[in-house]
Amino acid sequence: MYFLILIFIFLICYIFGSFPTGYLIGLYLKKIDIRNCGSGSTGATNVLRTFGKKAAITVLLLDISKAMLGVLTTKLIISSIPSNILNPEWSSWLMVLGGSAVILGHSKSIFLNFTGGKSVASSLGVLLVLNPIIALGTLAGFLITLFIFRIVSISSIVGVLIANLLTILLNQPLSYCLFIISIGIYVIYRHQDNIVRILKGTEPKIGSKSQNKDQL
Helix, strand or coil, X not given: CHHHHHHHHHHHHHHHHHCCHHXXXXXXXXXXXXXXXXXXXXXXXXXXXXXXXXXXXXXXXXXXXXXXXXXXXXXXXXXXXXXXXXXXXXXXXXXXXXXXXXXXXXXXXXXXXXXXXXCHHHHHHHHHHHCHHHHHHHHHHHHHHHHHHCCHHHHHHHHHHHHHHHHHHCCCCHHHHHHHHHHHHHHHHHCHHHHHHHHHCXXXXXCCCCCXXXXX
């Protein structure tokens, strides 16, 4: 029974995360496959530099929303399972499973041959459900860093570091701590090319005309 619950939650949330927002926006606006533009990402920053602010904001909000819906669906599933079948102590771990599946789906979408974005927006959506305080603190750190440096990749990395710090300071459950640490490592790993460009001083800034594009 436990195994079936795990598989069901994972698949549902993975499908939520896989919804190809940026790809569909590109087809709708200009009949262009966003994967053939810039970095090949389906994320909001690549959409910003390809289609403009309105499209990017739409993709950003939808990516956050689909992540939230995935985790909220997990929460609904957990609440519908009797306590004699599912130990309440496992609830936080199942929430983390759902969040992880959403993030994986966003970056490795089943609808796009397992391509996607860098999972920053989807991670924020997951955090908004797991712990809004951590999510808002992370968002604040991201926005302040973006305002100072105007570089999305640096802001994303700072954001995940702040999320980890807040998780420790707020004494979160072990499941949340391990999840946020893992997601931080994953997001930084997804930004490895950006880190190289940052060290070289060639990472593009928001508003620049560089064709070397990034993605969320």
